[in-house]
Amino acid sequence: MLNPYLPYPVRIAEVRTETEDKTLRTYALDFLHERDAAAFAYRPGQFAELSVAGAGEVPIGIASSPTEGTRLLFTVFRAGTVTSRLHQMREGDLMGVRGPLGNGFPLQSHEGKNILIVAGGYAVTTLRSVMVWLQHPQNRSRFGEVDFVYGARTPGMLLYRDEMNAWSQTAGVRCHITVDREAPGWTGLTGFVPAVVEQLAPDPHNAIALVCGPPAMIRFTQPVLDARGWQGDQIFLSLENRMKCGIGICGRCNVGHQYVCKDGPVFSKAELDLLPAEY
């Protein structure tokens, strides 16, 4: 009998400190057993429960793309019990991964469309998965133009900086990276994400938007998209409710009749409009 609570054992292959305040680290994980790697077939936008024996589990979005091979990437903010323990762990240490969980972004059903990606802060992690996936030769030709808007408080808080430079070189992909205010050495955009989106004036025709970020960013980005005629079924958001089981049983992440862990974490704006704002 399959046991959906049993994590796959993984070894930490690499730990990379992402931000200057050291609160965000990216963990590269290798499966201990090849059969587990094969069983862990995922899509961009899904998440997994990272499991540290003795501390517990924490749901984290998958930052790697399935097009990158079987090594998994997770960028983890140090906040609670499990993430603090994780931040003490080193390369070579063993931990667990349970998943993949959730629905992921509905990319396959939007082939041929332009894609607008809006990310704020460390919510960019699952969107990294999308960006890498979209740039894979097999996928790039199946979608239109990609606009990637991403903002952080300071240049030192930007994740995946080196990679983003490379993304900008891909044909049909445009990166619009911003920081809240001017900073020494920063020559890129400044200002909040919604303002950058407004300036970009994205055309809703034959397009979808994937939006992840802090509630304030989402709240101020929404009217910008509304004003340009984006409809609720063109906008997809990823929720972050507290979860435990990850498979729609333990009842913790309910938003109305939906389970964020099983039916989400990605919901269209149209779906969310029918639900109470318990997220």
Add this chain to the structure above:
Amino acid sequence: MRHRILSKDSLAGFLEELRAEYTVFAPRQDTKVPSKTVWKELQQDEVPDFRFVNTDMSPKHFMFPQSECMLRYEDPAAPVLAPVEHDSRKRLLLNVRPCDARALAFMDTVFCQDQRTNDAYWQEKRNRTVMVGLACNNPCPTCFCHQANSGPHDETGLDLLLVDLGNRLLAKPLTEAGKSMAAGLPDAEEEDILRGKELMQRAHEAMPPVIATDNLEHRTLLELYNLPYWKRVCETCINCGTCTFVCPTCHCFDIQDETTPDGGKGRRVRNWDFCMAPLFTLHTSGHNPRGEKAARVRQRFMHKYKYIPMRQPAEVGCVGCGRCVRLCPVNIDIRDVINAMNQG
């Protein structure tokens, strides 16, 4: 399947035969609090109780223990979690009330939704448990099973249903396991079967309609969610969670890791949890989507009577057992809440 007759005089022998195959549990008077009936292992020569109203705690803990070890690690140098050994003993729950059996059948749909995510812990216990029900001939005033997808003689989820005819029990096999249990019993007479039907009829008649749910399906989720009523019902609630613990269909849980003081061994445990607890939905960031008490009280009733029917048409997350009505320390009555939701 043919109805059989089990005389109460021959009950001891019948149970003895069952005990050869199963560990038998049944509701018994609590030795510490005589007014309470609790689930206990039925020892040899112990006579089952046929007059109890119902246990305070439902039999859900047989499949979903209040605290359960899921995984463990033995070696701190290689802290990889491994599953715990399952108990393999077959169990028989005797005199399960129909509402509780119906609740367990509902819980099957929660714990076992699809092949990939079937809850291994629930399923293995369910697979080795058979249930013999005892029909309710005298429903208590807090019961409303007949309006909550069950009934005093409901057969759902049972292997065998017993109907107390006085000094004899009418035994109705419902599955192959039930048929095999009753195989050695004599056939029931036509008048026994008629008497059983009469008792069922009488039990139904003794239960007046107490809830109205006709509008719930048509009201939108947000319409029900925004009822001003929720502020009123939450005024008395003390968020103690009693209703959820005694509820046979409440299934929320938490998962926690426990480590021995020397840090040598550890285990992952799941414990009952409940939506009334303020920490239930609290994010690490401090944001709480259900930070207000009214939101938490609403969650319990909305989950049972709106969210579950939206996911599983014709289903509700309640079997009308009446435990929450009976045991709520501040007298919140789910029947009033349902009626208020229905009226708007």
